[in-house]
Amino acid sequence: xxxxxxxxxxxxxxxxxxxxxxxxxxxxxxxxxxxxxxxxxxxxxxxxxxxxxxxxxxxxxxxxxxxxxxxxxxxxxxxxxxxxxxxxxxxxxxxxxxxxxxxxxxxxxxxxxxxxxxxxxxxxxxxxxxxxxxxxxxxxxxxxxxxxxxxxxxxxxxxxxxxxxxxxxxxxxxxxxxxxx
Numbered sequence: 001x002x003x004x005x006x007x008x009x010x011x012x013x014x015x016x017x018x019x020x021x022x023x024x025x026x027x028x029x030x031x032x033x034x035x036x037x038x039x040x041x042x043x044x045x046x047x048x049x050x051x052x053x054x055x056x057x058x059x060x061x062x063x064x065x066x067x068x069x070x071x072x073x074x075x076x077x078x079x080x081x082x083x084x085x086x087x088x089x090x091x092x093x094x095x096x097x098x099x100x101x102x103x104x105x106x107x108x109x110x111x112x113x114x115x116x117x118x119x120x121x122x123x124x125x126x127x128x129x130x131x132x133x134x135x136x137x138x139x140x141x142x143x144x145x146x147x148x149x150x151x152x153x154x155x156x157x158x159x160x161x162x163x164x165x166x167x168x169x170x171x172x173x174x175x176x177x178x179x180x181x
Contacts, residue, residue, distance in 0.1 A: 018033060051074075074110075
């Protein structure tokens with residue numbers, strides 16, 4: 001039996017598909033593991049390259065695998081797709097990940113730290129709130145226009161802030177309502 005030098009992991013919600021390959025690219029194993037089994041398997045396995053598609057959970061799993069001493073390679077999914085030889089499924093994705101990771105010119109994604117992921121999450125959440133606030137302003141202006149009240153952007157903005165404060169039960173709601181009347 002040859003030494004496994006690279007393992008491709010297809011990360012999904014409940015079970016993970018693994019594809020182990022030797023230095024020459026020959027298939028060493030194909031396994032289907034649950035979340036708990038994956039970490040135990042990787043911990044028992046000799047140090048090697050673990051390749052994954054860079055998806056939502058890849059950075060978390062990558063950090064866990066790196067703690068165990070393995071080299072982690074995250075590959076953008078768009079670079080893995082050309083290596084899928086047959087129909088798209090978890091087994092084919094894991095094999096394609098290995099094929100892509102073995103390419104000498106492949107570009108990999110840097111593993112993010114927990115702090116980097118937390119900052120990105122805060123930024124995306126703020127962007128979502130800004131978008132929701134804009135939707136609220138536009139909806140409020142539309143509803144007022146249906147009743148013949150065409151509000152300028154500034155007035156609609158103040159009204160939406162008051163509505164937002166009321167919806168989130170903030171104390172400033174009373175102050176904004178008082179300023180409008």
